Amino acid sequence: MTTNTDASPEKDRLDQADAGALPWRAWGPYLSERAWGTVREDYSATGEAWSYFPHDHARSRTYRWNEDGMGGVCDEQQRFCFALALWNGRDPILKERMFGLTGPEGNHGEDVKEYWWYEDSTPTHSHMSWRYHYPQAEFPYRELVETNARRSRDEPEFELVDTGVFEGDRYWSVTADYAKASPTDMCVVVTVANRGPEAATIHVLPTLWFRNTWAWGRPRHDAVPVITGHDGRLTGEHPELGTIELVGDGTPTALCCDNETNSERLWGAPGRSAYPKDGINDHVVHGAATVNPARTGTKAALHYVLDVPAGESRQIRLRLAMPAAGSTDLGDGFAQVMADRRAESDAFFAGLMPAGSTDDEARVVRGAIAGLMWGKQFYRYDVGEWLIGDRTTVTPPAGRLHGRNSAWWHMAAADVISMPDPWEYPWFAAWDLAFHCVAIARVDPAFAKQQLLLLVRDWYMHPDGRVPAYEWAFGDVNPPVHAWAALRVFELDGGRDFDFLERVMHKLMLNFNWWVNRKDADGNNIFEGGFLGLDNIGPFDRSAPLPVEGRMEQSDGTGWMAMYAANLLEIAVRLAERNPSYEDVATKYFEHFAYITAAAQSLWSEKDGFYCDTIRVGNEPPIPLRVFSIVGLIPLVATVTWREGTYGRLKDLVGRVNWFLEHKAQYAAVVGEQRTRPSGERHRLLSMVTMDQLEPIVSRMLDEGEFLSPYGLRSISRVHAGEPFVINLGGWDHSVGYEPGESRTGAFGGNSNWRGPVWMPVNYLLIGALKQFGDFLGESATFEYPTGSGTRQHLNEIADHLSERLVGIFLRDGNGRRPVYGGTELFQSHPDWRDRLIYPEYFHGDDGSGLGAAHQTGWTALVADLILGRPDRHRH
Numbered sequence: 035m036t037t038n039t040d041a042s043p044e045k046d047r048l049d050q051a052d053a054g055a056l057p058w059r060a061w062g063p064y065l066s067e068r069a070w071g072t073v074r075e076d077y078s079a080t081g082e083a084w085s086y087f088p089h090d091h092a093r094s095r096t097y098r099w100n101e102d103g104m105g106g107v108c109d110e111q112q113r114f115c116f117a118l119a120l121w122n123g124r125d126p127i128l129k130e131r132m133f134g135l136t137g138p139e140g141n142h143g144e145d146v147k148e149y150w151w152y153e154d155s156t157p158t159h160s161h162m163s164w165r166y167h168y169p170q171a172e173f174p175y176r177e178l179v180e181t182n183a184r185r186s187r188d189e190p191e192f193e194l195v196d197t198g199v200f201e202g203d204r205y206w207s208v209t210a211d212y213a214k215a216s217p218t219d220m221c222v223v224v225t226v227a228n229r230g231p232e233a234a235t236i237h238v239l240p241t242l243w244f245r246n247t248w249a250w251g252r253p254r255h256d257a258v259p260v261i262t263g264h265d266g267r268l269t270g271e272h273p274e275l276g277t278i279e280l281v282g283d284g285t286p287t288a289l290c291c292d293n294e295t296n297s298e299r300l301w302g303a304p305g306r307s308a309y310p311k312d313g314i315n316d317h318v319v320h321g322a323a324t325v326n327p328a329r330t331g332t333k334a335a336l337h338y339v340l341d342v343p344a345g346e347s348r349q350i351r352l353r354l355a356m357p358a359a360g361s362t363d364l365g366d367g368f369a370q371v372m373a374d375r376r377a378e379s380d381a382f383f384a385g386l387m388p389a390g391s392t393d394d395e396a397r398v399v400r401g402a403i404a405g406l407m408w409g410k411q412f413y414r415y416d417v418g419e420w421l422i423g424d425r426t427t428v429t430p431p432a433g434r435l436h437g438r439n440s441a442w443w444h445m446a447a448a449d450v451i452s453m454p455d456p457w458e459y460p461w462f463a464a465w466d467l468a469f470h471c472v473a474i475a476r477v478d479p480a481f482a483k484q485q486l487l488l489l490v491r492d493w494y495m496h497p498d499g500r501v502p503a504y505e506w507a508f509g510d511v512n513p514p515v516h517a518w519a520a521l522r523v524f525e526l527d528g529g530r531d532f533d534f535l536e537r538v539m540h541k542l543m544l545n546f547n548w549w550v551n552r553k554d555a556d557g558n559n560i561f562e563g564g565f566l567g568l569d570n571i572g573p574f575d576r577s578a579p580l581p582v583e584g585r586m587e588q589s590d591g592t593g594w595m596a597m598y599a600a601n602l603l604e605i606a607v608r609l610a611e612r613n614p615s616y617e618d619v620a621t622k623y624f625e626h627f628a629y630i631t632a633a634a635q636s637l638w639s640e641k642d643g644f645y646c647d648t649i650r651v652g653n654e655p656p657i658p659l660r661v662f663s664i665v666g667l668i669p670l671v672a673t674v675t676w677r678e679g680t681y682g683r684l685k686d687l688v689g690r691v692n693w694f695l696e697h698k699a700q701y702a703a704v705v706g707e708q709r710t711r712p713s714g715e716r717h718r719l720l721s722m723v724t725m726d727q728l729e730p731i732v733s734r735m736l737d738e739g740e741f742l743s744p745y746g747l748r749s750i751s752r753v754h755a756g757e758p759f760v761i762n763l764g765g766w767d768h769s770v771g772y773e774p775g776e777s778r779t780g781a782f783g784g785n786s787n788w789r790g791p792v793w794m795p796v797n798y799l800l801i802g803a804l805k806q807f808g809d810f811l812g813e814s815a816t817f818e819y820p821t822g823s824g825t826r827q828h829l830n831e832i833a834d835h836l837s838e839r840l841v842g843i844f845l846r847d848g849n850g851r852r853p854v855y856g857g858t859e860l861f862q863s864h865p866d867w868r869d870r871l872i873y874p875e876y877f878h879g880d881d882g883s884g885l886g887a888a889h890q891t892g893w894t895a896l897v898a899d900l901i902l903g904r905p906d907r908h909r910h
Contacts, residue, residue, distance in 0.1 A: 063105075295311065
């Protein structure tokens with residue numbers, strides 16, 4: 035692990051947390067940016083989650099499973115929640131949560147319409163910083179919905195900046211800085227800066243509430259907590275949590291209501307409380323008598339009204355603490371905690387950077403890690419209980435028992451999990467999480483390991499061995515990258531935690547067997563799997579039945595499984611050096627690898643020099659889908675190097691491999707070649723891509739007219755811009771072309787797009803594969819880069835160049851512009867915006883601009899690993 039932070043206060047806190055001495059991770063930014071419109075909150079008959087619980091209900095309707103808020107924190111069981119609410123004096127509602135379009139509303143699917151940034155967070159959340167830009171004009175809710183509704187898939191999304199609300203700098207810059215004095219004592223500074231040319235007034239409402247766990251009729255869980263408001267203080271009493279206080283400076287007004295549904299507003303029926311969840315909203319915005327005059331409830335806020343001259347700012351000091359462990363000091367001691375934690379965070383991140391890194395690269399790393407840390411959320415979802423419904427609510431329709439996620443009745447989650455995106459994807463996704471963990475391991479390997487183990491624990495993993503994919507459909511199949519991630523995390527953690535490796539190995543063997551038994555229809559070691567995370571990559575939806583009677587054999591599914599076998603082989607070898615019984619396991623996965631890679635040769639096209647998906651209809655000749663896409667590059671990642679020094683110590687394994695290659699000669703060609711290094715050590719490369727195939731596939735991959743863009747590898751070759759692939763099946767033409775930006779087809783949902791953009795995770799895997807080949811082949815083998823340039827380089831050099839292209843998406847170029855922000859001038863040139871980074875879901879295949887989920891971070895945070903994994907260097 036590349037770090038100079040082995041001796042630092044933050045490292046000490048991590049050690050204390052890992053040892054169970056002090057629970058430094060107990061409080062964190064585990065509060066979602068969106069809980070409405072999620073599957074967990076959907077109790078409809080049809081599974082229309084977006085419409086069952088829309089944004090308009092969120093301020094008035096109590097959530098069942100989780101909570102949301104802006105820039106907020108909670109404890110690891112989400113008993114208490116703290117977040118900011120704002121009002122500019124013009125909006126029809128308080129700004130309590132981020133607004134965005136639902137999947138059906140957006141012309142490219144769900145899409146948040148706000149601007150905020152996660153600017154800092156240490157792994158223990160000892161220091162955090164969050165930034166939000168809030169218009170001073172009325173927020174254009176209606177305009178955003180109506181304009182996007184009029185736009186087609188061929189048009190860009192209509193964004194908040196397009197409405198003109200930021201013209202003349204008429205907005206509030208709101209920053210929330212957090213610093214922990216102890217695990218359960220947080221100092222908070224909220225800074226509001228008036229960027230506009232006139233004096234303006236803003237209402238700031240730091241809000242404390244309890245997640246409603248008492249209204250659902252669960253025995254022994256019906257005790258109602260209480261928050262009492264005083265001048266400048268909120269005191270909460272919770273039967274499990276104990277006492278928690280929020281203290282604020284100045285003279286704010288305490289406003290209290292209940293975290294209960296306003297049934298009168300929503301359905302015209304009496305509710306549980308006269309002062310329901312939206313009581314503070316209605317009181318502040320409309321002056322209504324909707325807050326409890328007795329100043330008690332289960333939701334409360336300290337109401338500040340700040341008049342701020344043009345160009346000036348105001349600060350609010352707050353302290354959120356358990357009184358037994360905390361302090362109410364808002365003076366010098368408070369300021370010292372804030373300063374110390376900021377300095378410690380600066381030192382922690384400075385210690386991570388390779389020598390010679392630029393300030394801009396350090397900014398990219400810190401922002402990526404901050405996004406990962408803020409992306410950790412409490413995830414509560416008991417599927418069995420959800421299917422049946424609650425005692426105090428209307429019984430869900432019987433059809434739900436056979437609908438979405440009904441086969442996952444065993445699943446009962448109540449954990450802090452790294453999410454792909456806090457707004458668009460506020461639920462875990464299995465293959466996303468694997469990539470998250472690689473970047474997280476750079477700063478918090480214990481948490482990364484815990485996350486990888488979590489999804490294979492009994493209350494997540496299906497009894498048949500499946501790993502849950504994501505909330506919308508746990509039964510969908512994600513690429514099996516869990517073993518790869520476990521190996522990578524193990525290595526980044528120093529290669530010492532064999533207990534972790536063994537625990538994850540046992541569960542992944544069950545999962546591998548599920549793949550073999552369920553996704554190899556003919557038992558011929560050619561795999562299916564459906565969309566496999568690649569959504570619109572093909573001419574038709576790969577998760578749906580084919581337009582003809584038959585089946586699709588997938589190049590990527592087979593490549594992923596060859597990679598899976600290779601990864602499990604590597605893990606077994608690591609464990610066999612300590613426990614010889616794992617030599618038998620290593621043999622098993624070696625033979626799986628050999629069988630899969632041999633069978634996969636039927637997917638190789640000599641004509642194209644590429645791997646292709648293939649359709650088989652009865653006994654007719656196979657139909658290759660001659661689409662040049664990432665599907666045909668995935669086989670490159672099924673690569674592992676055997677080093678004589680390691681494998682030579684495992685006599686049984688070596689003997690079995692030698693016997694296998696002697697008696698099953700038909701597999702020898704695909705198992706790999708042997709090379710002798712200058713040191714005299716012999717290496718063997720196991721790869722699905724043979725040496726004869728490497729040159730043509732790499733040549734296509736590194737062609738700037740095909741996959742190679744200035745910002746990494748495209749997901750579909752640019753050759754399809756002029757030559758779309760078309761196939762007639764079932765009497766209909768099905769086609770796929772190159773689309774560098776947002777998808778113009780809804781083949782797999784509104785915002786699904788793998789038809790041209792650059793995706794960080796697959797680029798990262800392919801860079802790793804090139805390095806494997808490069809290490810094996812050495813300096814004797816060179817490849818043209820870019821193809822047609824006449825310049826030849828070693829594969830390790832090419833891999834480094836690809837890394838630089840990806841990193842360059844976020845860095846200022848020679849003109850001071852960041853490709854990630856495309857042509858949005860506000861983000862490119864305004865001093866208050868241009869250095870605030872987001873880490874989108876994917877990137878335009880031609881210009882590198884960010885697309886998809888705007889705050890994805892998750893797997894895009896791999897950019898931090900690309901920077902941190904470089905050798906120390908010096909730049910001038």
